[in-house]
Amino acid sequence: MDFYVVANWKMNGSKALCAEFEAGLANIKTDKKIIIAPPFGYLSQFSNLTTAGQNCSQHDSGAYTGEVSATMLAELGAKYVILGHSERRQYFNEDNQLINAKIKQALANGLTPIICVGESLEEYESGKTKTRLKNDLSECLDGIEADIIIAYEPLWAIGTGKTPTLDEISTTHDYIKSLYNYAVLYGGSVKPSNASEISAITNVNGLLVGGASLELESFKSLF
Numbered sequence: 001m002d003f004y005v006v007a008n009w010k011m012n013g014s015k016a017l018c019a020e021f022e023a024g025l026a027n028i029k030t031d032k033k034i035i036i037a038p039p040f041g042y043l044s045q046f047s048n049l050t051t052a053g054q055n056c057s058q059h060d061s062g063a064y065t066g067e068v069s070a071t072m073l074a075e076l077g078a079k080y081v082i083l084g085h086s087e088r089r090q091y092f093n094e095d096n097q098l099i100n101a102k103i104k105q106a107l108a109n110g111l112t113p114i115i116c117v118g119e120s121l122e123e124y125e126s127g128k129t130k131t132r133l134k135n136d137l138s139e140c141l142d143g144i145e146a147d148i149i150i151a152y153e154p155l156w157a158i159g160t161g162k163t164p165t166l167d168e169i170s171t172t173h174d175y176i177k178s179l180y181n182y183a184v185l186y187g188g189s190v191k192p193s194n195a196s197e198i199s200a201i202t203n204v205n206g207l208l209v210g211g212a213s214l215e216l217e218s219f220k221s222l223f
Helices: 015-027 042-045 070-075 086-092 096-108 119-127 128-138 167-179 193-199 216-220
Strands: 004-008 033-035 052-053 080-083 112-117 147-151 183-187 206-209
Touching: 004 080, 004 216, 015 033, 015 216, 033 080, 033 119, 042 052, 042 080, 052 086, 070 096, 096 112, 096 128, 119 128, 128 167, 128 183, 147 167, 167 183, 167 193, 193 206
Parallel strands: 004 033, 004 206, 033 052, 052 080, 080 112, 112 147, 147 183, 183 206
Antiparallel strands: none
């Protein structure tokens, strides 16, 4: 199974940063699939690298000011789209039913969805991680039969510098794999100091990287 390293730039970046990554990664030799997810407006800055949208609308088109359709992402050359990221759930109140509709739009336009799921600190501490993941995945993937990618991102580890233990990551990825035979990425405070250990875990099929993906040399050290 392929190993993915996905750079989620969130609402960061510039034309200069795009150019730096485009040049710095163009001829890099790696057996991993490198995907850059810049803000929507910068997708057109890439021609040599594989790109992903950070989100898409559940609608194909229409009077939805500020929204970005899967059709637009595909037209700008994106091959993937991140959906259900914890920040979308937290700040924009996205639920599993909405994410399910977005997945269907993405697939209809030839994009591979990267579906994010993860548990809160309270759920983690009370032993409800598996229950949360099973519920989110079953609702997000209801009626979906196409090949997708899952990203496990424990909510309490995103941007905090905290990560689960290697055994916890292994156990959780094994559990997700027991439910769905898809590639499963790990996301949540991935950085150069822990990337190689996490990448070596069986059933970790890639990394979803936030802050560490905004500096070229830092990002290159992850693969």
